[in-house]
Amino acid sequence: MDTQSTVREQLLDHAITLMMLRGYNGFSYRDLSELVGVKTSSIHYYFPSKDDLVLEAVKQYSEEVVRALQSIDPALPANEKLSLYTRFFGKTLGDGNQICLCGMLAADIETLPETVREAVQAFFRTNEAWLAKVLAQGVEEGTLVAKGKPESAARTLFAALQGSVIASRLFHTKSRLEDVEAMWRVAA
Amino acid sequence: MDTQSTVREQLLDHAITLMMLRGYNGFSYRDLSELVGVKTSSIHYYFPSKDDLVLEAVKQYSEEVVRALQSIDPALPANEKLSLYTRFFGKTLGDGNQICLCGMLAADIETLPETVREAVQAFFRTNEAWLAKVLAQGVEEGTLVAKGKPESAARTLFAALQGSVIASRLFHTKSRLEDVEAMWRVAA
DNA sequence: GTCTATACGTTGATAGAC
């Protein structure tokens, strides 16, 4: 509830939402100010510069995703794990035409400081490592297919998911994400 | 040569380059003004609004890519066609850390007018249709692998390429694009 | 912590002289 969360939390949440929609250069302290109901000068109290704000946003977003990954039962078959992952990857799409924060910031990366690049890289590596494990498990079980090393396949899969969530929004459809998942599943 | 091209051509070329680097909201008429050597008011003579400029940029970029696709010898085996495609897809990466203009604009799409969305969609469809044909050919020849319908596989492949070029820039490496290509090649 | 006030460059855009 907004009435329970602190101003700082609201600012961070709305900043994340806005960036997932319009990107780093597509939102302003004023937008945030109007959404949360504080003056822009108050935002600077919590986040001295916009760079500070993005960095905190990436950190919080990454933690949320890690928690989501940990919430997936390790005992599940790999194809079901991938299914859950794909679903929550595309969840924000239906909510408000949003894409993955770190996919968006990767597009904006040349306008961002090095600290943000490193945080976004860390996010990519975490997700790719998790997917690599799932792919390895799936190959062993016979529920997923993955050519070559699991690490390479995972990088390609993650890139396909990032690209698909962008294309899904572009075309106002969700099916493109499902196309990706189907490509790594064992044919029925 | 810059000395041969018209001011309009220079403006469009630099606008494309800048957007491939920083995105739509990451460059200004002033940037363009300094690069080309005319005042910002002169840019408005050619492109009344920034929206006009993006739309023209997408159209020119799309034409260039179509020409590149047509320059690929239809007689080539499918795996070699894909290799050429992957190479020119990642070419701008080495030049100046640029990603595909339409991949970038797809990320910025929620801040752009509907006309641009349609132009970017058209670009996606053109590329996916071309890839679908190549995949179909490759499956028949036995040089490429593609699960399911060629159209679905092509959408996934294109998304993977778009995602990979973004990730490649993020990590300052080109190998991620090659990972993608390898995934669709028949194992040696 | 939050506000008012303010600084100051940037932005896209227009009017009109040449």
Add this chain to the structure above:
DNA sequence: GTCTATCAACGTATAGAC
């Protein structure tokens, strides 16, 4: 076609009162 001049709005950011 290109310029000068100008615009109002917006951008991030700071100082200081409360």
